[in-house]
Amino acid sequence: MNVDTGPSIDTVRQTLQDQLRQHTATLAALVAVGADPSATGEDPHAIATRTATARRAIEEVTAALSRIAEGSYGRCERCTGPIPAERLEILPHARLCVPCQASGC
Ligand SMILES: [Zn+2]
Incomplete structure (x- = not known):
């Protein structure tokens, strides 16, 4: 590990797992409501x-x-450059660096 800035990968994983739990709960609630919206x-x-x-x-x-599990987390999927820690802190699931994101898909 040569990353000395930003949150540790364990912290990021924890954050992502918390988010996954929240999103899953939200989705379950929405699906329940969506089954009978008029009610x-x-x-x-x-x-x-x-x-x-x-x-x-x-x-x-x-x-x-899964990128964390594969060891490719924190790398831009387009230019393979590192995604800055401060960006990952704001957007833990970011898959592109800022210049690549800004250049559109
Ligand atoms: Zn990039």
């Missing part, structure tokens, strides 16, 4: 959007956890 008076479109967002978040967090 709760929720807008079905809003539920669908939030469900999609929660699913996506789960995918992102799961992908980040």
Whole structure:
């Protein structure tokens, strides 16, 4: 390990696991509401959007956890350069460095 700034990988993993738990709970609640939106008076479109967002978040967090397991966490997927620790602190599941993210997909 030559990373001497930012949170340790264990801290990041913990954060991601907490997020995964939260997103999973959110998704479960949304799916329950979405099964019968009229019973709760929720807008079905809003539920669908939030469900999609929660699913996506789960995918992102799961992908980040598998990158940690593979040892590729913290590297940009496009230019393979290191992603700055301060960016990972704000966005633990970031898969691109700032310049690559800014250049669009
Ligand atoms: Zn990059």
